[in-house]
Amino acid sequence: MRITKLEPIILHAPVTRGGIADSTHSITHWGAPGVAIHTDTEHVGYGFSGTHAHLPTDKLITSCITDAFGPLLLDEDPRDVRGLWEKLYRQSEIYWVGRCGITHLALGAIDIALWDLKCKAQGLPLWKxxxxxxxxxxxxxxxxxxxxxxxxxxxxxxxxxxxxxxxxxxxxxxxxxxxxxxxxxxxxxxxxxxxxxxxxxxxxxxxxxxxxxxxxxxxxxxxxxxxxxxxxxxxxxxxxxxxxxxxxxxxxxxxxxxxxxxxxxxxxxxxxxxxxxxxxxxxxxxxxxxxxxxxxxxxxxxxxxxxxxxxxxxxxxxxxxxxxxxxxxxxxxxxxxxxxxxxxxxxTTPDYPGAGMEPTPEALETINQL
The missing domain is CATH 3.20.20.120 (Enolase-like C-terminal domain)
Incomplete structure (x- = not known):
């Protein structure tokens, strides 16, 4: 199994009753910028971050995923999850401009997608x-x-x-x-x-x-x-x-x-x-x-x-x-x-293969509407 493409994804889901607030923020939507990692098999891995649905910030995360980390992942075996995590964390130029914040959110979305692929390749849920x-x-x-x-x-x-x-x-x-x-x-x-x-x-x-x-x-x-x-x-x-x-x-x-x-x-x-x-x-x-x-x-x-x-x-x-x-x-x-x-x-205990972050077809259709 080899990685062939990283596809950026941004979802914005409405929150309860049209808006919620805590002591520091009020939001109307929850953002899920992330990635679909495609392979030379039928398997696609999905991983997301989480934001307050701020589109410029979400685009910074997806740009970091595809432009900074993406070239280091092409043609790699996605099942070598921990090895790839170390490669992205330590060998990317991102290491010199930030080891948390947007860069970490981007790495997190990739890592989830890689684990999703590893599990799908085995036909097992992540917990197993x-x-x-x-x-x-x-x-x-x-x-x-x-x-x-x-x-x-x-x-x-x-x-x-x-x-x-x-x-x-x-x-x-x-x-x-x-x-x-x-x-x-x-x-x-x-x-x-x-x-x-x-x-x-x-x-x-x-x-x-x-x-x-x-x-x-x-x-x-x-x-x-x-x-x-x-x-x-x-x-x-x-x-x-x-x-x-x-x-x-x-x-x-x-x-x-x-x-x-x-x-x-x-x-x-x-x-x-x-x-x-x-x-x-x-x-x-x-x-x-x-x-x-x-x-x-x-x-x-x-x-x-x-x-x-x-x-x-x-x-x-x-x-x-x-x-x-x-x-x-x-x-x-x-x-x-x-x-x-x-x-x-x-x-309830999940029984499907993967990590559980695969969007519905209807959700994927909303990507180009943002």
Whole structure:
């Protein structure tokens, strides 16, 4: 099997109710810039990144894929995934102008597509190629009802619906609004509505200064919150360490970390309790696995940031022993041939060959409309 062509792809999928907001951004669409890697066989591998559907940025990612990395991949055997990852990371001229950000997102999309090809060539799902077992069940927690632009009534209603009608046992709600007092009111209202048995996660998306995070974070324990996610600036290792030493609510973070080295620093500092790597920012499955192994060696749970990549992340969670819980956001489910499925609060085990990121024919038809 040899690589013959890299075809850039950009998908823009509408989000829930036409628009959502957290503490830092409001968006109407989720972007999925990526690549289709064609071979001299019938197999095509698909991989995507994730953005806020900003077309100029998405084009920078796809240009990096095809123009910077593409020439290094032509005529290579796509099944040599880890070797090709090292080649692209260390031998490309990209190494000298950026080892995270756009370049890492581009490498991540390629890596996912290569793993997709490797699995399709074997006729197996990704989780099985990685050594997983079908009996490994992955619980889902739902984030898509906890947005900051929801009213208090809508927030409570959506969270109750997820528990009572859809079978979830855990939900996440956004905090980090203009008023810390209002944040706590929203958390309290959800806890009262859902009762003591449901797990509630919170996410500030890096909004709080450290003193505010200490003050509000200490109050979250009153509502038995499972974690506070990204409470302060994403890259502040020592600030997260000080916060972890100051509050009893565990800290979750990692979706904005682009390299395994950064996870090493946070973990060794005791600055994180739930590790949240994302294959998009970590340059794909290959580097994600390194982080999951690292977290596992410190006996820390790995709960991937979904980035609407539940299709791939569910495979990884089935395969890796540090995982048992995964975020669910359904924005891309109508755009993918094999969307992630949740039944009674657990992801169903995929049985199709590949990594699960192959778009539907209808989704591919939208590419030229952007």
């Amino acid at each position: 190629v990685l050594g997983g077992h079908a009996s490994n069940k992955v619980e889902a927690y739902n984030t898509d009802g906890g947005w900051l632009n929801w009213s208090m009534e809508d927030l409570v209603s959506d969270c109750k619906r997820m528990i009572e009608e859809e079978g979830y046992r855990a939900v996440k709600i956004k905090v980090g609004g203009d008023s810390g007092t209002e944040d706590l009111r929203r958390v309290e209202a959800v806890r009262q509505a859902l009762g003591p048995e449901v797990r509630i996660m919170t996410d500030a998306n890096g909004r709080w200064p450290l003193p505010v995070a200490i003050q509000l974070g200490s109050r979250l324990a009153d509502y038995d919150i499972t974690w506070i996610e990204e409470p302060i600036a994403f890259d502040d290792t020592m600030g997260h360490k000080r916060l972890a030493e100051s509050i009893s609510t565990p800290i979750a973070m990692g979706e904005q970390l682009y390299e395994a080295f950064r996870f090493r620093d946070f973990i060794q500092a005791g600055a994180v309790h739930y590790v949240q790597p994302d294959i998009v920012r970590l340059a794909g499955i290959t580097e994600w696995w390194q982080v999951a192994d690292l977290a596992h060696s410190f006996n820390l749970p790995v709960v991937p940031h979904v980035g609407d990549m539940a299709q791939v992340h569910q495979h990884l969670c089935i395969a890796h022993p540090a995982c048992g819980l995964l975020e669910y956001i359904p924005w891309l489910r109508d755009w993918m041939k094999h969307p992630a499925e949740v039944v009674d609060g657990f992801f």
